[in-house]
Amino acid sequence: MKKQFLFVLVAAVAIMASFNAEALTFNPFKRAGRVRANTLILSGNYVYSRLLADLAQYYSKQPVLLLSPDVDGAYQLFYLPTGNSATPVNADDFMTIVKYVNPKRIVVLGGDDFVPHKFIDLARAEYSVMILDSDDWSRNAATLGDLLKADKLALSFNQYKANLEAVNK
Numbered sequence: 065m066k067k068q069f070l071f072v073l074v075a076a077v078a079i080m081a082s083f084n085a086e087a088l089t090f091n092p093f094k095r096a097g098r099v100r101a102n103t104l105i106l107s108g109n110y111v112y113s114r115l116l117a118d119l120a121q122y123y124s125k126q127p128v129l130l131l132s133p134d135v136d137g138a139y140q141l142f143y144l145p146t147g148n149s150a151t152p153v154n155a156d157d158f159m160t161i162v163k164y165v166n167p168k169r170i171v172v173l174g175g176d177d178f179v180p181h182k183f184i185d186l187a188r189a190e191y192s193v194m195i196l197d198s199d200d201w202s203r204n205a206a207t208l209g210d211l212l213k214a215d216k217l218a219l220s221f222n223q224y225k226a227n228l229e230a231v232n233k
Contacts, residue, residue, distance in 0.1 A: 102126060123220075158187075172195045172197075
């Protein structure tokens with residue numbers, strides 16, 4: 065009798081576990097609440113590109129990786145996960161942080177003068193990369209808003225951009 069009960073209990077647990085695919089994985093990094101980022105936003109640490117990256121993160125909850133050039137030509141990287149402060153990352157660990165985020169696509173804000181080709185080429189080898197490099201930042205904001213399905217992104221960007229331009233006059 066005890067053997068039959070134990071068999072039925074084990075069978076019931078196995079059936080319930082088969083309905084939950086995550087229960088069968090032994091990956092410690094895959095847990096409830098952790099989802100893969102759809103988009104990693106890669107940007108230089110300049111006024112309009114940073115403003116657009118921050119607003120895109122606010123509306124889409126996607127992570128941002130900022131590249132800030134040093135005087136000597138090297139780059140400092142800062143990883144901005146949603147809701148946390150910036151984490152400095154060594155430039156040599158660029159692909160390590162990208163693989164950690166594991167995005168479906170990478171969106172680069174600005175051209176070569178914002179994000180050097182060496183970083184884009186590294187990312188392009190393993191991920192789909194989109195480059196928004198129009199000289200018109202409002203157009204970049206509208207395109208990014210369409211891509212992220214963030215309807216208010218372009219409007220908010222244009223309002224903040226106008227405020228910045230009014231202050232700098």
